[in-house]
Amino acid sequence: MAAFSEYPEALKGIGRGVEREALRITPEGTLSSAAHPTALGSALTHQWITTDFAEQLLEFITPVTYSVSDMLTQLQDIHRFTYRELGGESLWPLSMPCYVANEDDITLAQYGTSNVGTMKTLYRQGLKHRYGSVMQVISGVHFNFSFPDSFWQQKFGEQTPYARQESVSDAYFGLIRNYYRFGWMIPYLFGASPALCGSFIKQTNTNLDFKVLGKGTYYLPYATSLRLSDLGYTNSAQSGLKIGFNSLEQYLEGVRTAIQTPSADFAKIGVKDATGYRQLNANVLQIENELYAPIRPKRVAKSGEKPSEALDRGGVEYIEVRSLDVNPFSPTGIDENQAYFLDLFLTWSVMSDSEPMTDCELQCWHQNWNKVVMEGRKPGLTLQIGCDGEQLTQVEWGHRVFADLAKLAVVMDKAYGGDKYQAVCRELVTWFDNPDKTLSARLLRDVVEQESIGTVGLAIAKQNAELYAQGEYHLVSEAQFREEAQASLKKQQDVEQGDAISFDQYLAEYFGDSVSL
Template identity: 35%
Template sequence: MSIEFLKKNKSLLKAFQCGIERETLRVTSQGTLSQKPHPKSLGAPLTHRYISTDFGEQQLEWNTPPCKTFPAAIRFLEEVMHFSLTKVKGELFWPFSMPCTLDDITIANYGTSHEGQEAMIYREGLKGRYGERLQMISGIHFNFSFNRPFWEKLHRFEKSRLPLQAFIDEKYLGIIRNFLREGWLLTYLFGASPDPKMPYATSMRMSDAGYYSRVQNQLAISFNSLKEYLADLKKTISTPKKEYRDIPLQLNDHILQNEHEHYSRIRPKAVPHKGETSLEAIEKRGIEYLEVRAIDLDPYHALGVSPEHIHFLHHFLLYCLFKSSPPLTKEMQRCLTCNQNLVAKEGRKKDLLLQCPRPTSLKKWGQRILKGMEAIPLNTPLEIERKKLEKPELTPSAILLKDIEKHGYQKVGLKLAKHHKKNLLEKPLSSKRLSALEEEVERSLIENQRLETASKILVSGYEDLELSTQILIGAALKEKIEVEVLDQKDQLIRLKKGNQVEYVKEATKTSKDSYISAHLLENKEVTKQLLREKGLSVPDGKSYTHIDEALNDYPLYEKKKVVVKPKSTNFGIGISFVPARDQTTFAHAVKGAFQCDRSIVVETFCPGEEFRFLVISGEVIGVAKRVPAHVIGDGKQTIKALVHEKNSDPSYYRDPKTYLHLGQAEKKVLKEQRLSPASIPKKGRKVFLRHNSNVSTGGDAVDVTVHPSYYKIALQATEALGAKICGVDMILPHPKKASTYAIIELNYNPVLFIHAYPYRGTPRDVAGPLLKLLF
């Protein structure tokens, strides 16, 4: 043991972060399992950072954030439990690890999002593998990590040749191996789930009658190196298990559904980034902290764990770090599990011998561990724990068993639950903490709604594809049409139904439209010419291939408002609106359009509102009124804040590509209105950020119905170009009656999502007609 390092660096012994997780059952005032759902007043359990549920809907789980001191973590847990008690009217928190009488157990409900459904299916799998009653056992998880300065100094002190992160991984794994060897001591000293039928039991929760999997014990995942750990865990996650094949609902029938199912008294962890699994996080960045799971709830303490217990855990982990930790064979790991089971079931038995690696007195081995811990320069009162080894009747399990035998399990549990509730509520909750927790409730509900909204649109497993393609894929899968992504970047998929195969690019580029139709639709000037020949109304205009030519023609447009746009691009790219008698803006618009294409179009601006008609196979599937990017003032927030709020609207899914922005173009439009991003518009004022109405620049698509005459015009326009799938953009001054109109553009490869999921209005089935056309 590097006592010299510890003596020289005492301050580093406090260079850590810690966190506490506590589980509990919500029970009625009679001590029976609550049948109420998780209260909405506590937020959404899937997205709340501190208040969640574990296996059951009635099984609360509290999580503290990473804290720099133990008192900070303990105080946070105390406050979040106080807050929770004020929200669960008439209910109590069960103080024992082992559950109350269980009648109707409801698997935790996480909502309709992909993430929520996956969490629920995972729990169905646990139910099928281990039984739901086992999953309702509660406990404490203690998360702990040494800070970077601690590791850097120890790395230099030991003159290790390993890279720093590899050194950290090795040390954390050494702690885990020693914990597996000697962590049974924690079960003896602090175990608090005895069983009247087993007079010497310390912790049924930590025995093979509690959180235990014979399958996993047979495998004994290695902690000898990070490479071995990852390889073993990956194997269990990917290897089918015959015994699990017939479970009706689960993520898969593998030995483990995922890494979270790995039941170990202590686990290496890393914080996953967005889109990562916990295992991927460890593989990419190494071990960041340890999760100690072998802790029963202390029924005599309101928080379920005492400060003294936390300090002892810290001391014990330091002991495990500085004690030699040779590799463990898998057979040795299985043998050590037998030690743990023996202590959990018979730990208080007089002269108990542990069998691994050789028969050894529990009392003598325990005293040896405590003596080794004394060398760590911490002020943990070890004398109390030493007395427990001498007198088993002083252990929490013995004290609790005596109470249960005298008064009954249910009565003791109910009495303690009421006592803890009173004590917790007597301690005031600061207004600052109360406000922060209320804000977190609101944030979690909004985030959960956002996930559910996204899940209505995004197709699980295909989220990286653009939205219109996902809409088509989702409908195809429902119709039992085979889907294969040939090129994700190119949005190219293959659909197969029976012997028929169709290739689709970007959702609406299909074999049903000819190659020449595509080119005609992409050329705005030719499109206008062909529409004009069919007697359809289009704006007057002219195309240009040279900047000077366009600039010299300014006198033709000086007295009217015009639109300047690239000849072939879509999605509103390079489009500018130029007011009359503004040569400077005209020049900027021309130059901007030429940056997007080799030729441009200048045409007369047509007054009215813009509508997109989606035509598929001779039928108008939907009409969307397109409103330029805008926000509506509330008299309180700045335009910048309103933009953020609209982009974050949980009831409407915005792809990042369709977000509202406050770039140069938007600031220019604001300036025209004598506004800036910092302006606070009056309540109800509509502030436009763009002139063009493209959804790709933040515009809204509102599903509407218009006068029947315009449907006929849209079909005539599409037929004139020979297109099967087309987006017809029309300006209508009077959409509800037959009147003037102007077709400003026909779009090859029109987006589907603005009709399938409009900002407001009726969602339209766009994929059904498209699949009907294809097959």
Template identity: 45%
Template sequence: MFPDISKIISLLKENPEIINNIKRGIERETLRITTKGSISKNIHPKELGQPLTHKWITTDFAESLLEFITPANNNIKYNLAFLKDLHRYTALNLKNERMWPLSIPCFIKNNDSIKIAQYGSSNLGRFKTIYREGLKNRYGALMQLISGIHYNFSLPVEFWKIKQFSNNIIYKKEEISENYLHLIRNYYRFGWIISYLFGASPMIWKSFIKNKNIKKYFYKEKDFFYYFPYATSLRISDFGYTNNFQKKLNIKFNNLDNYISSVKKALCNLSPNFKKLGIKKNDKYIQLNANILQIENELYTQIRPKQTIKHNELQLQALLKRGIEYIEVRTLDINPFSSIGINETQASFIELFLVWCALADEPKIENKELNYYNQNWNRIILEGKKPKQIININNKQKPLITVCKQLINNLIDIAKIFDISYNTDIYQSTCFKIIEMIKDPRLTYSSLILNEILEKGINKFGLELSEKYFKQLTKEPYEVITKKQFEIAKIKSIKKQLKIEKNENKTFEEYLNIYSSRLNS
């Protein structure tokens, strides 16, 4: 069932220092709420700086939806401490507000209380706001408030050389990109295990479910939320943060050129549904364009290939010029049992799993295989904890628990190398914790969360945790960022936005035309 990676593992054991050069970064979204548990109607706090230009603290879809971004680093503990400092600083500057600890937002009675994120008067700022206006008009504002964790991960060139048994002094971008695509394909094949273990959204508000015929399949509770007893992550299901139009794109990640051309096609081709919306209403933009995707960020996939953007280029241009630099895992729900939405066990497991994905063989994906993979994901996120659940592996039905156990056994050998490299025991310890979760699905995050929510309701559970974490965070000292550094970052963000606005010399229509021309270059 699983390919033999023992030869490569042996080489990694001889060169454990390679693991030290792995880089990771974390992005966490969280909704600002009032002390009574409703969405904040206040603008982004000025004390945090300008979200357009701040390097660590910004906003996502709405003014009230914070996003924290850690820089890339070669140590998990540093990244988590950095992320916690961002939470500490924010908590100290929120005054009478709190940070919501769940992926599914607090109860929102009126959509008018959701204010689209604002980024100032520059063309770039207007572009970002109108893009979000388009998301609201295309999919609804509620869906855009569903929050998650994005885990960015890159492997050093030396790792790829060992994997390929290569001594090339220069390892080309094409070779590196091919290896990252190999990792991505394996993630599509087995990445559902992350949702099975760490999915934290087995419930959803009644207002998210538009199809009345579907509602009858849910269990429902008196305070307007529905749930599936065996679900793991409704956040990434068709009821949550998804786009059914995009499923027809059939992006397979078999080679970089095909990936780029597939995304580019979606960026350039009109959508009949979005064309009906129009571009403007009463002379005001309601979306950037009527294409299948307004911009690249609108592509909702479990995992994305990424390259650092330079000089206002598009992500696709950056990938075409310099290949894949890192990958972005997008299927991790907010962990409500952590004040920062993620813990060391999750981070270390993700890294072991991604390294395994990079090492294990994975052939090119055709339509038939893609359908199997999508079916597996749907099965896990909707009913993954169902007793005697099965999964499709190599077109054969296998017991889920058997597949998970075999996968973890593969990860233990990798964990030993990680622990040697970092002089720790957290990676092997993580594997043993995961084994217990696989043996007993009641230990999975979705089970623990559902128990709490059925007892207290979503808002009470979320509000209790948000208050608990607020008190913790405001009492703790900073670990890796100083108060002075936060102040400098804030001032820099303010000055940078003012400079962008001051130097603006094009109309917004000219700016949009330049964006469109870059798509065709």
């Protein structure tokens, strides 16, 4: 860190973006049955507002910005416009779903009649058959993050373009390995799904020893993020995959193998029947997006390019943090303190030593994560340091990491001005000694007091609706939102009219020889 202490300006220019998912709900707190609102434009081509798995599952996307304030303000503008077009509906403010009476109440996201739109819906059809729809409407927040050229110049000095590309990719994979080692702190601090609606339990198989409140709220006393547990957004079929993070080449080889490996279980579903397609293929992964991971290496893909092809072409451009629960105490699902902490943590992760990771070590980190998401606030909880069996209490480990983060925070504040990074460090480190400050503890207190997660979620949703019914736009105007909505509808129409081949041929060309349909 010495070089950056002398030249803190090299840390300026961090790029950030947020993707926030949220279910549309009725005034009664149940899942909306309405289609994606036309006033919000085309979910296929809108640059800021789309859908994820279901018609009812909105996804908001901010463009890359270089200021935490601008990123969150853009997200507020998107929320403000959306709320004003929902016609009395609101957004469920929690990661785990609201009451879902029947899985068939969840409507697969629709993207029009084009080949690319049909493929997006069919991919979701495959997810439904493979894992069930209820798991797919769990919501989260994804944080996209990249370092500026000035950072890499300070870290590596002068290099040829190809050498720089390789160095940057290697550095990002070092970050990813450290994220697996130390990222359990994120669900500890910011996990916000310690409880869930009984309707979710009824549609999943679990033998967990849940406590029950009222008429149907289930919780675990020390859980932080059930969303990240085996109960939530995971995939047991992928547990045997050996996807390593020691290099870009190793990672791509693992992903490609998973896409090309047939699954006996998924073959039972069938790819096609008399009514049409049931899934894209019967392999372990239909496409790369099906790989569930708490963090992903990414590069913006060119038209028609697969994510792995983009990475192979240009190396890692940014990383996507995928382990954030929706923050119920922020109307946008993420707050300023979380963003500043992630800046710090990810920068520390890339600047710290990061040795290659064995399968044994990776399994060790998976076990640590699982302990934290299931019982992260349990007094005296210990975690494994590595494969040799050494243990350390979560509290002690948290203090060790924050001692480093505090030093980096001084440099970050020199770069950006002010005291934001140091203030976040001073506050969050106290959460290890006082777990009642964590988001999961705060939410669980409210749920236990009300004896209903539905009551708590609906009350927050109503507060947020009232908030966004008022106030002004700041970075994106209402006129710009309406223009984008109309332009997206026109773009979808152009895509549909531009199709010149059948869907069967489109799929065959998309997959080439990589999968068997």
